[in-house]
Amino acid sequence: AQKITQTQPGMFVQEKEAVTLDCTYDTSDPSYGLFWYKQPSSGEMIFLIYQGSYDQQNATEGRYSLNFQKARKSANLVISASQLGDSAMYFCAMREAFKAAGNKLTFGGGTRVLVKP
């Protein structure tokens, strides 16, 4: 079974509107962390936001927020007020604290976002 599933291969969004990127995960580890990364066409992976499995509040970082629904095992990223510079690939990733040394990340397949002016 896929550990991280991103069901939207690509999305268009109008500039200044909000967009939600879906991510579901699968783990039996009680302690885990969820990450979102942005990868522009230049290739670097840019960290956006992190949510720990025991965090009570949904994580927010500027225009990014994470809609964490633990029972549904979902960690959707919401980007508010989209900008042209938000056009990129977005990856959801999970760290399972006890499963492997170093807490390696497992990534989903990504969602390509294109912001239209």
Add this chain to the structure above:
Amino acid sequence: GAGVSQSPRYKVAKRGQDVALRCDPISGHVSLFWYQQALGQGPEFLTYFQNEAQLDKSGLPSDRFFAERPEGSVSTLKIQRTQQEDSAVYLCASSLRTSGSLRYFGPGTRLTVL
């Protein structure tokens, strides 16, 4: 610079050649990871170092892949007898602590095997 650097940024190899990819992590970072990212896909874990110790190499796809970090800082990923399916971007990431949540990625090395 203060970030993770990788060299070369681009590498073209003929099938059967050996290649070596270098990663310079952020100074003082204990953990170092290598990932392979095929075109249009998410990164896949290859191997993990804690200082100079290679604690997890479960993601290395074959015995043609070898990684080292002899002094606990710079790391080299070596691929012997390259095959076309090795064509990918190879990403290096480092984090300050072994349990650190925040990890920093390098720009990657794009390997093309002809």
